[in-house]
Amino acid sequence: MIRGAAPAILAAVGCIALQALLGEWAFFGYLASLVGVNVILAVSLNVINGMTGQFSIGHAGFMAVGAYTGGILSLATAQDRIGVLPEVVSDQLFLVGSLCAGGTVAALCGLIVGLPSLRLRGDYLAIVTLGFGEIIRVIVQNTQALGGALGLSGVPQRAGFGMVWFWVFLVVLMARRLAASPHGRSLWAIREDEVAAEAMGVDTTSYKVRAFVLSSFFAGVAGALFAHFVPIVNPGSFTFVKSMEIVVMIVAGGLGSTTGAFTAAVFLTLLPEGMRSLFTTLGGGDPSLAQKVDQVRMPIYGVLLVLIMLTRPQGIFGTHEAWDAVARWRKKARA
Amino acid sequence: MYGFLQHLINGLAAGTIYALVALGYTMVYGVLKLINFAHGDVMMVGVYVGYAVAFLMGREHFGTFAGVMLVFLVSMLACAAFGLLIERFAYRPLREKPRLTSLITAIGISFALSYGFQLDLAVNLGGTSYTLLPGAASRAFPEIIVPNQWFEFGSDDQSVIIWNWQVISFLIAAALMVGLQLLVFKTRFGRAMRAVSFDHRVAALLGIPVDRVIAGTFMLGSALAACAGLLYAIKDTSVQPLMGMYIGLKAFVAAVIGGIGNVPGAVVGALALGLCEEFVVGYTSSSWRDAVAFGFLILVLLAKPEGLFGRVQAEKV
Amino acid sequence: MRSILLSAFAALAVATLGCEKKTAPVEPPKPADVKPLEGKPAPAPAADTGDIIIGEVGSLTGSEAAFGISTRNGIELALEDANAAGGVKGRKVKVIVYDDQSKPEEAASATTRLITQDKVKLVLGEVASSNSLAMAPICQDNKIPMISPSSTNPSVTEKGDYIFRVCFIDPFQGFVMAKYAREELKFKNVAILKDVKSAYSVGLTEVFERKFAEMGGKVLGIESYAKGDTDFRSQLTAIKKLKPEGLYVPGYYNDVGIIARQARELGLKTVMMGGDGWDSEKLFELGGKAIEGSFVSNHYSPEDPSPQVQNFISKYKGKFGGVPDSLAALGYDAANVAIEAMKRAPDLSGPALRDEIAKTKDFPGVAGTISMNEKRDAVKPAVVLQVVDGKFKYVATVKP
């Protein structure tokens, strides 16, 4: 057990060190956090869409649940601290508490949505999850206690990119170990052939619901992290478009490939920012060109998606994993 | 009572417009098993084409039968061509690939269109500037048909109003739906469509030109969308690049409620959705409209997972 | 497994017991990780001779794009003027504009980038309050002053002492219209149609409703819609039955234009009233004749005969075509307040600029004379305009 948890502990140490080293570099930190949140979302959605083959397009809804739960908890405990600990440590402990709470509430929502709807066939499941995401948004928008349309502001900004990337590590580790476990095999089986899986004694509904709950948990954590480094939690951040962006990431990366989802999330999140830099450079430092071209980013994003699909429909990685390639390579090197 | 009647009429009228868009979704889903997320945006393109035609045509032809027909026809034709183009270059190459990839392509096209149309782009030719892309702001749709009260029943306090656009859209929608039903069940093309929807590989073996049938379905669906879009623009008097996304989503919901892939189902689903939304707006608040629409959808699916009219497709084992 | 669960519970229990209130004075909690940049030498020697860079974040795409573009135009014009007049301290001022797609997280990202990568001295923006709220804490933490041209939600400047605005706030605007409706138009009863999706509209409604009632009027009913709706006939039918003398619609022009048209179609002949969200050329295109005779509260009137305003308008027309709306005017003012502060400031460090902006008093802006109050909100009068012949016509000024 201790050995099993070792990578996570090492990662925690590594993330703290990284945070300490690069914490000064604010824009990098912010961008890294944004990328990290998207990676968590993509890798977790990949568990349900990629590994289990169920098409969910309401991930932003679970993210919203996590963001608001975590945000409100942190707002309520902003002035509290654990007496015996230094303030930074205590703040981070409270943050972890908020993150877990956000994840748990999102997971509960996942259970409530998943139990009835995972009996539905693919496209129908998609529309139910989409509907759920929209319903969450409307509820938030109409609830004054959650800040209504203006959103929740003043959440203590406690999440550094070290914390975000620690969770990224956790979600990737989870996905990897899940994929190699009996659970993961059952999920793959459901993806490949639901009828056969059921005939082989796999309780497909139960596995699907559990995959959904796990996926929602991490979406909730991602949302809660988001609330702790973006100064305002606004219902506009969790629209259908956001859900779509995450779906796009996992499909572009290759459905079922955790490393693919990871890579695509990093790439697609940095793409707009990168285009911004590129245009600034091309414009010879003339910012007015950059700002004109800034507007073209979204249409280009759309066209790029079409092109990726046309040239590499199985996604960048297919169903392969980067670590499998590494393992094969090492095997070959040894032989 | 009057209020109820009024809501009933409004809901049905809104429903007929949803129905026209939903038909496109349902038909494409029927033949390709593809949720064409770009459908709403094709509709938006159609509306802008209509806008341009009306603008070029000039104000004096507004309200005349010929003028209105011209706007509708040109916009529907343009959309059909546009649908054909999308099918040919974005969907056809992916037909044998996993369905998700086409879905992502559809999303990509939807993004490109709805954000692309938000750009302000004009070219200067011979001193006059021509707008190529309309920009983000809403624009007033030319009054090719001025919305007015066609029929009012009751006194000033308590009255039921029927609008001219309600009657027009109802008539157009009804005519198109009957036509579509005839097309699907009485013509060679319809038979080919049904064969393709059953299994396009087998259909190809039987000598049905699958590519042409699918392309035709896309064109038909896109033309219907353009028509619906114009009716919508006349009703709401405005156009906006993001309009397609929302209406498209709603129409998709309607198609699923009715049982996606089923033509009468799409119509019933759309009417049900229109009524449901109208009553929510009328009796509670419009901010809850979307939540209730989706809630309604979820309830329907939970009770009847294949939609109201969808058939349970027993998987062959 | 069990032992682990137990120890987890134990740890939780200890954590709960060990919990106590922080003894530190109540102060906005400092983020643990984003370190302020104060330790760094702010004006690098080499940069002293180059251009002065300021940043702007705006919605150039997305649902609020029209506002963002107007604001950008105004700022561009102000910088052009300032540079033509010799710049600040002999240096040219340049603005870097980033689009935030009307999304808060993008606004935060753009702000961080402006401050840390582009090393701007000052940040302008945003129009939408929710986006400004995303930017404010970042500027505050980095001690870079931020001036919002037109975020009217009160909470924006509450985020810290580096956050300013050159416009009045929502409660004032609601008050202005209530006062005008009750005292000048002598309305006894009104109805309200609010946009529940926008905090702006909800805020204006609240104040209007309270003030109008305090002044002895009666609010017959409040109906609501959601931004992006395009069919308002249900709500308008309900309002028609109430027979109000006036209808207050504190929304954005996109919606208002359509609302007005549909109201007229329904035969609702009530006088409509609104706020600065109405201000756009597009309103007249969308609303057409239906909007005629309505009253709005606004930041400025293009009819103001003062040479400064007319000068601004003619330059704007020359460069961008069309009459500048109030967002352009406020963008212009915000940039000018910033430039003036930079001129006065001994150096261009954040704290120095902050102090100078806070000292702004009786600054002659295009959109009214600006004085910063202790809450860093501009204290200035509002104008009431009426729509006549497809144009806003000045009718009155209401002082705070």
Add this chain to the structure above:
Amino acid sequence: MSDAPLLEVKNVSIRFGGLKALSNFSLEVRKGDLKGLIGPNGAGKTTAFNALTGVYPPTEGAVVVGGVQINRKASEGQGLFSRGAMRPFEINRLGLARTFQNIRLFKQLSALDNVRVAIIARTAPLFSAERTYRMKVAGGFSKFAGRTLETINNYLDWWRAFFRTPGFLREEAEVTARADELLQVMGLSHRRDELARNLPYGEQRRLEIARALGTGPKVLLLDEPAAGMNTREKGDLMVLIRELKDRFGLGILLIEHDMKLVMGICEQITVLDHGETIATGTPAEVRADPKVIEAYLGEAPGAAA
């Protein structure tokens, strides 16, 4: 013990709309039985299998597996409010496993993983699996509590996988060893790490049997196990099926087109035509039955499908 039927089918009928795909089908399988189900194309053989394994709940009649009736209530649909027939996986856990006419392997998984999916470890992380099962069977509140405990078990199980606890690793090793054993029995050890879709046709069929055996069945239903094989392969398969029966103590029911194979290994044969059972008996009896000959007229009897 051994004389109680493992699978008992009583007067089962299945209707699709107006079409009666199967009517009054009855059958018993006991330990050590090797029975055959034959009939021309479209006779309802696969439909019968689907009825037994819970894919389509029977419209009428009763199916009893290991003493438990699997179709308590005939009800269709898959909505929230319809409960009744047992789900296929539950039936499988009662000891009924099957293969498919059109091979339905998990194509993107390795041969080993295909078998491992079927081997479900019975140890539980927190509450004993036996106890939760007993509680669930007891019914009433106890059933609810049992389900809750089982759910908790299921969720905790993930964390065992996540932390790679010693118990988890031991169990995984056991599962792998068992899967390897089954692969070896089916002569597929050399294909262990290959993707199922890359296996030759005959081996895919054998892998399907290995997978079905992985679930630890008492009764094995084989749907055309020899389809697409050549004569030699068929002969090998015949031997193999008999071996499996004895080695694992199974009852086997198989569908086959190839008369020679069926006649060669089955002790008893049921003949279906248009959903009706037209004959039951030993191979010799069936072969002589005039109705059977009539049903096969026009179709060359004995010809490979």
